[in-house]
Amino acid sequence: MVNLVVALRSSMCMIVKSAGIVPYTVEIEPGTNIHFWLPKKTGDKPAVLLIHGFAGDGVMTWALQVRSLSKRYSVYIPDLPFFGKSYTDKPDRSPEFQAECLVKAMRILGVKTFVPVGFSYGGVVAFKIAELHGDMVKALVVSGSPPVMTDSNVNRFGFSSVSDVLLPKTVKGLKFLLSLAMHKRIWLPSWPLKDYLKIYVSTNDWCFS
Numbered sequence: 249m250v251n252l253v254v255a256l257r258s259s260m261c262m263i264v265k266s267a268g269i270v271p272y273t274v275e276i277e278p279g280t281n282i283h284f285w286l287p288k289k290t291g292d293k294p295a296v297l298l299i300h301g302f303a304g305d306g307v308m309t310w311a312l313q314v315r316s317l318s319k320r321y322s323v324y325i326p327d328l329p330f331f332g333k334s335y336t337d338k339p340d341r342s343p344e345f346q347a348e349c350l351v352k353a354m355r356i357l358g359v360k361t362f363v364p365v366g367f368s369y370g371g372v373v374a375f376k377i378a379e380l381h382g383d384m385v386k387a388l389v390v391s392g393s394p395p396v397m398t399d400s401n402v403n404r405f406g407f408s409s410v411s412d413v414l415l416p417k418t419v420k421g422l423k424f425l426l427s428l429a430m431h432k433r434i435w436l437p438s439w440p441l442k443d444y445l446k447i448y449v450s451t452n453d454w455c456f457s
């Protein structure tokens with residue numbers, strides 16, 4: 249049986265490519281590669297860095313915004329370290345480390361200033377970029393995210409730690425995570441959520457093109 253999420257992701261890749269955004273991998277240091285979707289031609293457009301949330305990747309989070317944004321901006325869509333096709337052999341899992349990885353990659357790509365746009369967990373990373381490298385940040389856009397994530401953020405919902413929320417093992421847990429990320433809750437049947445858990449949380453196994 250076809251996994252709906254895998255099929256959907258193929259469509260998202262086609263949408264992004266139709267906007268002139270192509271896949272590219274940046275080696276920021278030995279053992280650490282950051283996978284991007286980035287513009288074939290940058291021109292003089294201001295750069296935006298679209299940072300995805302937890303248990304996802306760049307193209308699945310931002311594909312539907314790319315066509316509009318690419319008309320006025322040079323759009324850069326990374327997969328955070330440990331997500332999608334990005335990889336590191338470093339043990340650090342902190343937002344600070346992920347922020348530093350993205351900044352190093354943008355510098356290698358020749359981008360001197362940009363606007364970080366963070367969704368959910370990506371907002372935490374965006375805040376860190378602004379905190380650590382304010383000279384590169386022209387503006388900051390964050391949606392559905394606190395400045396920092398601590399266990400106290402989720403204790404009131406009955407969870408003992410942030411990881412319990414961000415790494416759901418059940419459909420119920422995934423529905424709760426989505427409810428935190430969305431302004432308006434939408435009803436979804438269980439089977440596509442099971443497909444999502446299988447791909448993003450259980451295996452994180454993708455075929456990237």
